Amino acid sequence: MAPTLNAPLETGAVIGILGGGQLGRMLSVAASRLGFKTYVFDPGTDCPASHVADQHIQANYDDADALKRFADAVDVITYEFENIPTSALDMLEGLRVIRPSREALRISQDRITEKDFLTSLGLKVAPYANVENADDLEAALQVTGTPSILKTRRFGYDGKGQARLQSPEDAAQAWADMAGAPSVLEGFVDFSHEVSVIGARSADGEVACFDPGENVHLDGILHTTTVPATLTASHRMDAVLLTANILNALDYVGVMGVELFVTPQGLIVNEIAPRVHNSGHWTQNGCTVDQFEQHIRAVAGWPLGDGVRHSDVVMENLIGDDMNRVEAIARESNAALHLYGKAEVKAGRKMGHVNRVVPPQPTKIKR
Amino acid sequence: MAPTLNAPLETGAVIGILGGGQLGRMLSVAASRLGFKTYVFDPGTDCPASHVADQHIQANYDDADALKRFADAVDVITYEFENIPTSALDMLEGLRVIRPSREALRISQDRITEKDFLTSLGLKVAPYANVENADDLEAALQVTGTPSILKTRRFGYDGKGQARLQSPEDAAQAWADMAGAPSVLEGFVDFSHEVSVIGARSADGEVACFDPGENVHLDGILHTTTVPATLTASHRMDAVLLTANILNALDYVGVMGVELFVTPQGLIVNEIAPRVHNSGHWTQNGCTVDQFEQHIRAVAGWPLGDGVRHSDVVMENLIGDDMNRVEAIARESNAALHLYGKAEVKAGRKMGHVNRVVPPQPTKIKR
Incomplete structure (x- = not known):
C-alpha cells in the first residue's frame, strides 16, 4: 500500500530533503521557522544545507541502505532539484510520501514530456521536435527553422547541455555536442x-x-x-x-x-x-x-x-x-x-x- | 595575551554561541544567511538551536575540556543569555574573543551593578537599595516606599526571583522568598x-x-x-x-x-x-x-x-x-x-x- 500523510505535521516532525545545495539550505531554514527538523540527503561533504539541517545523511543516491535509513527517519520527503535518479525515487516512494509527487517529477525531468503535457493543457510553448539522431535533427529543423536551440531532454540546468543553431549548417556540431543524448530542438520565440x-x-x-x-x-x-x-x-x-x-x-x-x-x-x-x-x-x-x-x-x-x-x-x-x-x-x-x-x-x-x-x-x- | 579579532569574518567562518535556546536558534539561522557556520554550546539534549546549528557541543558549563574544544573550533564567541557561569567565561576569554565583552556581561549580571552603572551615565532609574538581610530590607523601604518589588540581584528572568511588597508588612515574606540571595529593592515608577x-x-x-x-x-x-x-x-x-x-x-x-x-x-x-x-x-x-x-x-x-x-x-x-x-x-x-x-x-x-x-x-x- 502506498504511504499516506493525512494530518498536518506538528512541531518536532522531520522533513526529509533530497539534495543539500542552497535550495535545500533555505528550505531547511524555513522549516525551522515552523518548528520542524530537517534531514538532508546529499552525497557531498560540507554541502550548504548540512550547515543548517538537523541531520545530514551523506550518501550516494544508489545507496539503498542509506535511502531506507533516510526514509525511516523522516515524516515526509521533498527535494530541491528535479534530476534525482529514478532508482532512488522507486525505492523511496514505497516508504514515505514524496511531495511534490513522482508524476510532477517524471514530467519535468524530460523536456519533451513536459512540452507535451503543457500543450495538452492548451498552453502555448515554443515550436519543438524530438531529436534522437542526425536525421531527426534534419526533420526537426523543418518544424522550428533557425535560429533554434538543441537541448538534452534530461539533466539540463543553467544553460548546460545546450547548443545554438544559427543556421542549418550548425546541425552536425550541435548534434555532436549532445554526445548522443536524446534531445529536443526548440524554435526561438520573439519575446520582449x-x-x-x-x-x-x-x-x-x-x-x-x-x-x-x-x-x-x-x-x-x-x-x-x-x-x-x-x-x-x-x-x-x-x-x-x-x-x-x-x-x-x-x-x-x-x-x-x-x-x-x-x-x-x-x-x-x-x-x-x-x-x-x-x-x-x-x-x-x-x-x-x-x-x-x-x-x-x-x-x-x-x-x-x-x-x-x-x-x-x-x-x-x-x-x-x-x-x-x-x-x-x-x-x-x-x-x-x-x-x-x-x-x-x-x-x-x-x-x-x-x-x-x-x-x-x-x-x-x-x- | 588576550585574543583579538581584527578582520571581518569571511564565509565559512564559525561563530560559537553559548546557549542553545530560541535566541541561539534564531542567531544561528541569521548567521547562516551571511554564510557562517555556528557551533552551539548547551548542556541540553535536543535544545532548539541544535536543530539548526552546524554543531552542538552538548556539555555542562563546568566541563573544561568541552569549553576548550568549543573555543578551539570557533572564530569568535557570543552568547544568547547573560547568566553564563563566571568560571566558564574565565576560561573562554583567554582563548577566543567574546562579543559582547565580559565587562558588559559583568554589569548586567547584577542588578545593583547595572543600576549604579546607568546612574553614573546620568540616566534615570527607579529608586533602589541593596538588600542582603532583613535589616537591609527595613532600611531599603525608607528609600523606595511601597508598593515596591524585591528581586534577586542575579539570575532573574521573566518575573522569576521576584516578590512584591504592597505594604511594609510584606517584608518578612518577601525576604523569605529570596531564600537568602543578595537582592535589590526597587521602588515603583508611575509610568504610562x-x-x-x-x-x-x-x-x-x-x-x-x-x-x-x-x-x-x-x-x-x-x-x-x-x-x-x-x-x-x-x-x-x-x-x-x-x-x-x-x-x-x-x-x-x-x-x-x-x-x-x-x-x-x-x-x-x-x-x-x-x-x-x-x-x-x-x-x-x-x-x-x-x-x-x-x-x-x-x-x-x-x-x-x-x-x-x-x-x-x-x-x-x-x-x-x-x-x-x-x-x-x-x-x-x-x-x-x-x-x-x-x-x-x-x-x-x-x-x-x-x-x-x-x-x-x-x-x-x-x-
Whole structure:
C-alpha cells in the first residue's frame, strides 16, 4: 500500500530533503521557522544545507541502505532539484510520501514530456521536435527553422547541455555536442522579456501565487529578478491562471516555478520546475511567507501563506567573483544578503544572492 | 595575551554561541544567511538551536575540556543569555574573543551593578537599595516606599526571583522568598507604558538602533511588542540617544535590549540585556536586517544594517497552550510564525512567536 500523510505535521516532525545545495539550505531554514527538523540527503561533504539541517545523511543516491535509513527517519520527503535518479525515487516512494509527487517529477525531468503535457493543457510553448539522431535533427529543423536551440531532454540546468543553431549548417556540431543524448530542438520565440510565476498548491488543493517576477539572464544563468514585473493587467492575470492550471492538472503539492516568455501574442511557457526556484528568492524579503516556507507548508500539509507582497524587490545573483562585492553590499541600505556558505568560489558558481528592497510602488501596468 | 579579532569574518567562518535556546536558534539561522557556520554550546539534549546549528557541543558549563574544544573550533564567541557561569567565561576569554565583552556581561549580571552603572551615565532609574538581610530590607523601604518589588540581584528572568511588597508588612515574606540571595529593592515608577530599544554597536564603533517597540507584559512575561510605539518625538529621540550612550560607554560590540518606562517626566531605564531581546523579534518581519543578523554582523566585525523599518509589526509571544492556536494563526494573512521546535509544551514556556505585519503607517507621535 502506498504511504499516506493525512494530518498536518506538528512541531518536532522531520522533513526529509533530497539534495543539500542552497535550495535545500533555505528550505531547511524555513522549516525551522515552523518548528520542524530537517534531514538532508546529499552525497557531498560540507554541502550548504548540512550547515543548517538537523541531520545530514551523506550518501550516494544508489545507496539503498542509506535511502531506507533516510526514509525511516523522516515524516515526509521533498527535494530541491528535479534530476534525482529514478532508482532512488522507486525505492523511496514505497516508504514515505514524496511531495511534490513522482508524476510532477517524471514530467519535468524530460523536456519533451513536459512540452507535451503543457500543450495538452492548451498552453502555448515554443515550436519543438524530438531529436534522437542526425536525421531527426534534419526533420526537426523543418518544424522550428533557425535560429533554434538543441537541448538534452534530461539533466539540463543553467544553460548546460545546450547548443545554438544559427543556421542549418550548425546541425552536425550541435548534434555532436549532445554526445548522443536524446534531445529536443526548440524554435526561438520573439519575446520582449521573461517573467516567472512562483505558484504553490496545498495538500487541500488550495492555490496561491506570488507576484510574477521579471528575469534577466547573463551567460545562461539568472542574473536578476525584479518585482513587480513589467506586465499588462491581462498578462499578469494570465500568468497566474495558467500556473494554477498546471498545478491543478498535476494534483501538485508544493511550490513550482513557471518561466514564461512575454510576447505581443500572449505568454509562452518556457519551462516548469517542480521545486522552489531561483527567480522566487525575492520573496524572502518581499513577502511575509516566502517561497521556501510556502513549500514547507504545502509539504507539511499546512495552509498556504497568501503570497501578498509588502515591498518591491530586485534580486541579484552573486556568481563566482561577485563574492568580492559582499563587503560593499553589506554597507548598502535595504540590501538583504543571502550567502550559501560554499567554501570554494568558482566561475559560474552560485555563491549567494542579494535582495534589494524598495518600498511598494504603484504596480507598473502597460495598457 | 588576550585574543583579538581584527578582520571581518569571511564565509565559512564559525561563530560559537553559548546557549542553545530560541535566541541561539534564531542567531544561528541569521548567521547562516551571511554564510557562517555556528557551533552551539548547551548542556541540553535536543535544545532548539541544535536543530539548526552546524554543531552542538552538548556539555555542562563546568566541563573544561568541552569549553576548550568549543573555543578551539570557533572564530569568535557570543552568547544568547547573560547568566553564563563566571568560571566558564574565565576560561573562554583567554582563548577566543567574546562579543559582547565580559565587562558588559559583568554589569548586567547584577542588578545593583547595572543600576549604579546607568546612574553614573546620568540616566534615570527607579529608586533602589541593596538588600542582603532583613535589616537591609527595613532600611531599603525608607528609600523606595511601597508598593515596591524585591528581586534577586542575579539570575532573574521573566518575573522569576521576584516578590512584591504592597505594604511594609510584606517584608518578612518577601525576604523569605529570596531564600537568602543578595537582592535589590526597587521602588515603583508611575509610568504610562514600557518601550524598549534594540540597539547595536559594531566593532568599528558604529551605532544603529531599531525603532522603539511598545511592550505589554502578562504574568511577568512579555506578551506583545508593537511597532511603532506610542512616543512623543522628543521621547523617541531620547530613547535612541540614551541607548547609544550606554553602548558607547561599554565599548559594546553586538545587540543590546534596553527596557524603558515612559513617564511624563521622561524615560526611566528598567533594565538592559546584553543580547538579542524578545522585544526585538518584530524586526524579523519589519526590517531588511533583523536584530539577529545585526548581532551576528557586529560579532563578525561586519558593518551594521541601518535598522530601517519597512513595515509596522505587532509581535505576540506564543506561551504554553498558545500552541493550540498555531493552525488558526497559519491561516491569517500577514502573520509570520516563528516556532522554536520545543518538544514539550509547558505552562509559561515560550514556544514561539508571531509577527503580524501591517503596511507602514504615519508614525504615531503625541505632541
